[in-house]
Amino acid sequence: xxxxxxxxxxxxIADTLLYALTGxxxxxxxxxxxxxxxxxxxAGGTDLVILDVGLPDMTGFEAxxxxxxxxxxxxxxxxxxxxxxxxxxxxxxxxxxxVVKPFSPREVVARVRAILKRSNGHGTPPADAEFHVDSERLxxxxxxxxLKLTALEFRxxxxxxxxxERVQSREMLLTAVGVAADAGYERxxxxxxxxxxxxxxxxxxxxxxxxxxxxxxxxxQPRAAAT
Numbered sequence: 001x002x003x004x005x006x007x008x009x010x011x012x013i014a015d016t017l018l019y020a021l022t023g024x025x026x027x028x029x030x031x032x033x034x035x036x037x038x039x040x041x042x043a044g045g046t047d048l049v050i051l052d053v054g055l056p057d058m059t060g061f062e063a064x065x066x067x068x069x070x071x072x073x074x075x076x077x078x079x080x081x082x083x084x085x086x087x088x089x090x091x092x093x094x095x096x097x098x099v100v101k102p103f104s105p106r107e108v109v110a111r112v113r114a115i116l117k118r119s120n121g122h123g124t125p126p127a128d129a130e131f132h133v134d135s136e137r138l139x140x141x142x143x144x145x146x147l148k149l150t151a152l153e154f155r156x157x158x159x160x161x162x163x164x165e166r167v168q169s170r171e172m173l174l175t176a177v178g179v180a181a182d183a184g185y186e187r188x189x190x191x192x193x194x195x196x197x198x199x200x201x202x203x204x205x206x207x208x209x210x211x212x213x214x215x216x217x218x219x220x221q222p223r224a225a226a227t
Contacts, residue, residue, distance in 0.1 A: 001026065001080060002027065002048065003045050003046050003047050003048075004048050004049075004050065005029060005037060005050070006021075006029070006031075006050045007033075007049060007051045007052055008032070008050070009033070009052065009054075009055055009056055015030075017078075017108065019105070020105035020106065021109060024109050024113075027173040032106055034057050034058045034063035034066075034116055037051070038162065041070075041071055041073055042162055044061055047073065048075075048112060049067070049073060050076045050078055050108070050112075053077055053079035054080070060097070060121070061100050064094055064208065065094070068094040069130060069164065071132070075094065075096055076096060076099060076111060076115065076188060076195055077095045078099050078108075079099075079100060080101045081103065087164075096115050097111050097115055099111065105158050108139075112188065124147040130209070130222060130223050133161060138151075140158065140161075142200060142203050142204070145203045147199055148195075148199065156192055156196065160220040162216075164220050164221070164222050164223060165219055166219055167213045167217050169217040170190075173218070174189060176181055183213065196210060196227045208221075209223070
């Protein structure tokens with residue numbers, strides 16, 4: 001059964017989509033913010049994303065850009081903006097289709113079926129993706145190469161990749177990897193970051209995706225955004 005993720009903050013619209021999708025045999029769930037949607041896609045199991053352009057935490061366009069850094073799962077934009085330039089922008093940044101509100105639920109379902117048929121229902125990493133996280137196999141590929149990571153390194157890198165350009169403190173990273181911040185382990189994060197960097201340099205020595213922010217913590221800087 002195909003898993004459809006609806007990213008829509010308007011409850012009435014989301015409920016209409018969920019009803020139409022489940023009525024046609026899809027498994028569908030809804031989230032209201034882009035950040036949660038990105039985490040779910042990273043976790044695996046999502047076959048298609050219906051993404052509203054106007055979300056509370058970021059635009060659907062920005063969410064799609066971030067998603068395309070690690071996944072090629074099909075994306076359908078859902079928006080009230082009908083201008084041609086918006087449709088073109090949406091498709092150029094990696095969307096597979098674009099539906100304008102108000103819409104016919106039956107049409108949306110038909111488009112979902114068509115996209116899944118074209119993609120065989122599987123999201124795969126784009127050829128030029130810097131990182132690809134496979135949460136089911138607990139693997140991360142960097143520039144097309146599989147990284148040999150410890151379990152803690154995997155969780156640490158996964159957490160950094162989930163929030164591009166966001167500075168995360170050592171305490172935040174410890175919590176994310178399942179270690180209590182009061183366990184006297186905080187400075188050991190530095191050791192694991194150092195080990196991660198060494199493994200990343202073996203693949204691409206010209207780029208430093210993990211940045212240090214002295215007194216604050218660390219962040220993942222995508223190749224295009226790194227300075």
